[in-house]
Amino acid sequence: MHTPKLSKLVVAVAVSLLSWQVTATCSTDFTPIQQIQGDGAQSPLAGKTLTTQGVVLGTMYPGSKQPSLLIQSLKADSNPATAEALMIADSQLAALYQPGQLVQLTGTVRELGKMTALTNITASAVCAEQQPLPKLQLQLPVKQLNDWEALEGQYLVFPQTLVVNDSYPLARYGEILLADRRLMVSTEVKKPGAEAQTFEKQQQLHEIWLDDHSVRQNPEPIPFPTGGLSADKTVRVGDEVRGVEGFLVQTKAGYRLLPTKAPAFASANPRSNTPKTKPDGALRVASFNVLNFFTGAGQTPQFPTKRGASNADELVRQQGKMIAALSAMDADIIGLLEVENNGYATDGALATIVRLLNEKLGSTVFAFVETADKPGTDQIKVALIYRIASVKPLGQPAMNMTGPFVRGSRAPLAQSFVHQGSNTELLVSVNHFKSKGSCPKLPGADNDNNDGQSCWNAARVIAAKTLASWLATQPTGQKATHQLVIGDLNAYRLEDPVTTLEQAGWQHLPGATLDKNGAVHWSYVYKGRSGSLDHALATKTLAEKLVQFEHWHINADEPAVLDYNTEHKSKNQLKNLYAPTPFRSSDHDPLVMDFKF
Template sequence: MSYQNSLRLGDTISNLTGVIDYSYSEFRVLPTQTPQFMATNARTSNPEFNGTGSLKIASFNVLNYFNGDGTGQGFPTSRGADSAEEFARQSNKIVAALIDINADVVGLMEIENDGFGSHSAIADLVNKLNTQLGNNTYNYVNLNQTGIGSDEITVGFIYKPSTVSLVGSAVTTSQSPFDFGNRQPLVQTFKEIANNKELTIAVNHFKSKGSCDSATGNNADQGDGQGCWNELRTQAANELVSWLNTNPTGSTNGNILIIGDLNSYGKEDPINAITMQGYKNLISDHIGIGGYSYNFGGEVGYLDHALASSDLAPKIVDATIWHINADEPRIFDYNTEFKSTEQLTKYYGDDAYRASDHDPVIVLLNLNSNEILIGDFDGDNDIDQLDIRQFTTLVRSTNTLDIKYDFNHDNSVNNRDVRAMMSLCTRTRCAVE
């Protein structure tokens, strides 16, 4: 195995012959002959989408992007790279990933909380992007303050001024529950230059499932699979939606997108708290139960999210997760410790793969879209089991349905269109309920 000949999560194996061993509480197969590996989960050079849109929004955890003192010195830092050499390896990979994602707006997590000056981490990242792409390809949202909150890491925005402009100033809040554990959110309204349509994006990083020893009461691990600090994350979810309902940026446009590392899987309480208030889980709707952005202990799921308001949801063309990190061996990351001279070269490439430990989430949208979703009988901007039931009742009760409900295109509306409608279902589970 090498960086250019990787084994990825999801690759397959044949002719596996060996001895079953049990140690360190795990079963393992110790091959007695060389197995054959097949690259059935090949790398892709860019995120892939179904459809085309006018804007691309990404959410990317950049794994402790700390740039020392900003002048090439100041290593090791409290997080991230231990040396200037490691930081160069790290930044090469992060920059390569962002170039390949090619988003109009990127919400960042785990970037150093060192303000917005010329030596800050976010300025460093944008400068490196512009060095490769051309001056002013990207800019960053600047709060003109020393940082956001007191945590060592924070969230941020970079954006393309050629496609979007800023509407007013970005805002954040340090009110509970964003005064402890949960990083402060950052919210900015953008205007798409091509059509003057507005979009408000909130980038977030909720409290992790770690540091359980200090969690008490309902924040202690309840043994329900959601880990510790679940109550604090749920409080953050509820407070975030409540705050966004006050139009904190001053924009009254209903196009709102919540992105970020919410440290909660798709069906956990914090995500349910957001979707119960009208937001659509775009990973669930567009990828389904197989969506994942993170690999922990051999188990996968998505901690990284994109959730659209009811006004924005019909304008979403697609949402995807680009598997450049979760599927890759950890040895391919930027770190140099515990690697031989040969391994430093053999297991490294200055491209997107294993740039971080989280996969980026990317949303494709069309703010100009006013298209009515045919089959959405209950007006909730999707086609689900409730709509199928209502359509079934209509088909059985009348022979004069509008031809627009001819889902199988046979120039008539009948029971066969009920089955055809199921293929349009925008919720993975609706066809089997």
């Protein structure tokens, strides 16, 4: 749980630690919990001092400095919009009372953070023992988002198998996002605009965050999967979770389920140590965003690098994962993205990648395509490396450093090759369009217009049009009917930049990408939604030669804490959460595709 989100609640709970007394009998004259909660976001009785009654469900955040009780009415009312449970903000009572006790309390109603609570308890009594806990069976999706407000504080049991959809805050706050299925980026499966908006609104009914029932930051051990996370014991997006039950609370970040028992995790999206086997005689092309691989060469001091490793240890760890991934791809041509734009010297980023990859493979297997020393104005660039025995460069490498590629979108790189096994020529262009973040401050076409495409969509469309026109000129000096565009277009499958390229005659690989539940392919997970920012598009003649295509899911589905970074990790975690394997070598999954001529 995010401690900052609870700061107001914790402060308010501390204020409530006044003296209380246990009375001998329970009055029949009390205010039902439902009347205290009301049918809105806040209590209609806020500020009132009153007496209420309920069964103790348990304690919120029992290991914190200021735990609170949760009680629930013995009898539900007829209004589905009113919550049946209430927070009792008194740490002394939280330590005294046990689940199943029917208690009566007198105090003042307040809104603490996002929850209605009874504070400043002046009287309390146990009315009965061993009452059954009122547990509500709940199936996702809920009918409407307001349903969660009416369930605030209650004990919920999810009888269905749930699916992990996000683990980004797992290591920092002990939270994972669950839903009844994998949730997709709206514009991955629906057209931008009204269709995408409606789809996303519906998806929000399918999810709930599972918290570790703690206010600690950087918990150790990391709570999920049950038994703790490690480099070898992961929890991936797509994995299944059963036996989920606990208390529903509301924080500034939204609704969270605090588990009362350990849920059962099951692998439903297992790791794959390598991509699918390359068919005999096929040409394999891959695209890989290496997530800001910076060596710091040429800067003083070398560390921290401008975007990547903060120190020498992190660089070694980053290299270990990246090279494990690259060497396992078995590719003949690899497009690289987010490589430090620091030239081609032996200590530069691109030369370092090729040197380490060749060392891993035991001989000089790969070489890089060399262009301008520092193309474009960005700190990162795209690059191409190739297997010397499989392909041979033809003509001249070309980069477009005009128009949208001066600033924003990185300058695209194109190189023609001949596949020596089939004597077939093709052109490969690697690309990295402008990201969706850092929205412009002034109004205009590049602002977020709420159609699902976020910011800078117009800039990405211009980049797509410029790229298509440029490649039509055969910029490498070699006439190639087989052409391939790969890279991170920072646009999901049905967004304008991708469809702009399709309208220009490029065919999206691998063709049909949708099934009845959404997209078959994804390369990125963001805020609990899966989608493809990374794409491959080919001319018709080359698309016809495709025999195999894969998003190799080694990164997007993995917890971010399994990456190379050392911040916010204990000595044990630095050891146990890291392995020089492909998994979480980046935040993007590589694309791997095979062509047979």
